Amino acid sequence: MPLLKEDTHAQQSKLAEYCKTGVKPDLIGVIQENLHHYRRLVFNIGIDTIETAYPITYRFLPDEIWDKLVYDFYAEHKCKTPQVWRMPMEFYEYCVEKDIQAKLGYRFLNDLLYFEWLEMEVHTMDDIAYPPIKTEGDWLNNILALNPEHKLVKFTYPVHMLAATELEGKAGDYFLLMYREKESGRVQCMDISILYAYILEQLQNGATLQEILTEADTLFQINNFEMLKEHALNFVNDLKQREFILGFLNT
Amino acid sequence: MQLKDNKHIGIGFRKDFSEELLASDILKPAFIELAPENWIGMGGYWKKQLDKAAEKYPITCHGLSLSIGSPDDLDLDFLHKIKKFIKQYNVQIYSEHLSYAKCDNAHLYDLLPIPFRKDAVKHIISRIKQVQDVLEMPLAIENVSYYTPVAAEMDEATFISEIVNGSGCNLLLDVNNVYVNSFNHKYNAKEFITKLPLDKVAYIHMAGHEQISDTVIIDTHGEAIIDPVFDLFEYTTVLLKPVPVLLERDFNIPELEELQGEITRMETIVSKTWKKEHAIA
Numbered sequence A: 001m002p003l004l005k006e007d008t009h010a011q012q013s014k015l016a017e018y019c020k021t022g023v024k025p026d027l028i029g030v031i032q033e034n035l036h037h038y039r040r041l042v043f044n045i046g047i048d049t050i051e052t053a054y055p056i057t058y059r060f061l062p063d064e065i066w067d068k069l070v071y072d073f074y075a076e077h078k079c080k081t082p083q084v085w086r087m088p089m090e091f092y093e094y095c096v097e098k099d100i101q102a103k104l105g106y107r108f109l110n111d112l113l114y115f116e117w118l119e120m121e122v123h124t125m126d127d128i129a130y131p132p133i134k135t136e137g138d139w140l141n142n143i144l145a146l147n148p149e150h151k152l153v154k155f156t157y158p159v160h161m162l163a164a165t166e167l168e169g170k171a172g173d174y175f176l177l178m179y180r181e182k183e184s185g186r187v188q189c190m191d192i193s194i195l196y197a198y199i200l201e202q203l204q205n206g207a208t209l210q211e212i213l214t215e216a217d218t219l220f221q222i223n224n225f226e227m228l229k230e231h232a233l234n235f236v237n238d239l240k241q242r243e244f245i246l247g248f249l250n251t
Numbered sequence B: 001m002q003l004k005d006n007k008h009i010g011i012g013f014r015k016d017f018s019e020e021l022l023a024s025d026i027l028k029p030a031f032i033e034l035a036p037e038n039w040i041g042m043g044g045y046w047k048k049q050l051d052k053a054a055e056k057y058p059i060t061c062h063g064l065s066l067s068i069g070s071p072d073d074l075d076l077d078f079l080h081k082i083k084k085f086i087k088q089y090n091v092q093i094y095s096e097h098l099s100y101a102k103c104d105n106a107h108l109y110d111l112l113p114i115p116f117r118k119d120a121v122k123h124i125i126s127r128i129k130q131v132q133d134v135l136e137m138p139l140a141i142e143n144v145s146y147y148t149p150v151a152a153e154m155d156e157a158t159f160i161s162e163i164v165n166g167s168g169c170n171l172l173l174d175v176n177n178v179y180v181n182s183f184n185h186k187y188n189a190k191e192f193i194t195k196l197p198l199d200k201v202a203y204i205h206m207a208g209h210e211q212i213s214d215t216v217i218i219d220t221h222g223e224a225i226i227d228p229v230f231d232l233f234e235y236t237t238v239l240l241k242p243v244p245v246l247l248e249r250d251f252n253i254p255e256l257e258e259l260q261g262e263i264t265r266m267e268t269i270v271s272k273t274w275k276k277e278h279a280i281a
C-alpha cells in the first residue's frame, strides 16, 4: 500500500497543475493571495529557458502568437527531462508533434527551431572521443579522420543562411555541417552542397575518397572524374584548414 | 570534508562568473557548490570549465530535480547518473530540497511546498532511505522557502524534524530560508531553529532575498545578504559544530569583490564561534 494518501497526492497534483496552467485550484489551507507566486515562478523559469534557447524564433513570431505557444506548451506538455537546459528540445518536439508550423502558416518553423536547438546541442553535447590519427597519408586512398563532435543535417529551408523574414518561398534541399572546435568549444556552421553532404556522409561511414568519388561520379551524373576529384580535394583541404578533418585514421 | 585553506565558506559555482573565478583569486571560497543537473552529460567548453574548477576547489552538490517530496516514483536512472557524477568529482556532500519539483510525470523546475502531513513524512522517509541506499552516502535535505502551506496538519519544524530523525539523513540548514519563512508565516526564527535536529546539520546555506510587499519575501538569491540574516547566522553557528557554509548567489551577480566581502564577513563570524569549539575539542 502506498505510504502517501490519495488525498495528499491530490493536493500536490492540484498545485502542480495550477503551476502549469494558471487555473486557480481548490486547495486546503493555503494563503490565497500568495498562491500566484508559484505559478509566476514556475512559468517564468519555463519562458526564460525557452526564449534563451530560441532567440530567433522568439523575435520573429508576433508576441501574442509566441505567448500562446509557450502557454499551451506549458499547460499541455509534461516535461520529461530533469535537466532544465534540455527542456527546450521538448519544446521543439512539441511543436513538431502538434504541427504548429502548419497551424501558424510558417512552414519553415520546424527547421528554424531545430537549427536553434542544434547550436545549443552541439555546444553542450557530451564529449566524444577523438579517433587516433596520423598526419601522413594519401588523401584519396586512406580513410580520413573527422572531428567526431559534429552534426550533418538536411533542411528544407535555409534557416542557417537567411533571416526568418526571408525564408518564405525558399523551400529546397539545404545541408548544414555544424561542429564543435576541440580547444575553444566554439560551434562552427558550414553550408554545404548536396554533393559535399554525400561525400561527408560516406567519409563518416569509413569509405575512402577514391571510393566515394567513383560512386558519386555516376550517382550525380557528373561523368568527369578528374574535375570531381579536383573539387573534392579542395573541399577536403578546406575542412582540414578548419580542423574539421583531423588527418588520416590510424587503424 | 576537506576544505580549502582551513576555511568554511564556499560559493555556488555559476556559469556567469566561472571564468573570472577560475582566472583570478578575487573570490577565495573554501569550496564550490553546483547543481549536478546543470552539468551531467555536458561536454565541450563547460566541461572544461568544470574540470578546471574541480582541480582548484572541493565540490559539493546541491540537486534540483530529484523531487524528494514528489508523489511520483523516484527516477532511478537519473539517481544513478548523479551517483556517477558524485564519484567522478569526489563530492562529499549531496543535498536536495525538502520540496517537490515533479508531479504526475511533469517536471516543473521549481520548488513546490509539500503538505506537512504524517503520510507525507512516511512517504519521504522511505524515499530518502532509498536514495541513500543507491548513493551509499547520506543525503542532506534542505528546509525550503515557501509562500503558502498546503493542507498542513503539523508545523514546519515538526515536519522537518520527523523526516530527518526518521530517515537518518542530514540537514542542510538554510538560514535565509528560515528568515524568509519566519517573516512570511510570522514566527520566531530563532525559536524555529532550536526546534530543529541541530545535531544533524551537515551544511549551511546563506543567501539574499527580496521583500516584494509588506507581507511577502521571495527567496531570490539575487540580492546581498541582509544584516538580520547575518545575525541569525551568528546565532545559529553558536548552536552547531563546524560545518561547511555556502553563499548562494544565482542572479543579479555583483562584482566578485562584493561576494568576497560577504564570504569574509561569514568567515569572521565562524572564526569567532567555531574556533572556541576547536580549542575545547
Ligand SMILES: [Fe+2]
Pocket: B142, B174, B205, B206, B248
Ligand atoms: Fe538554499
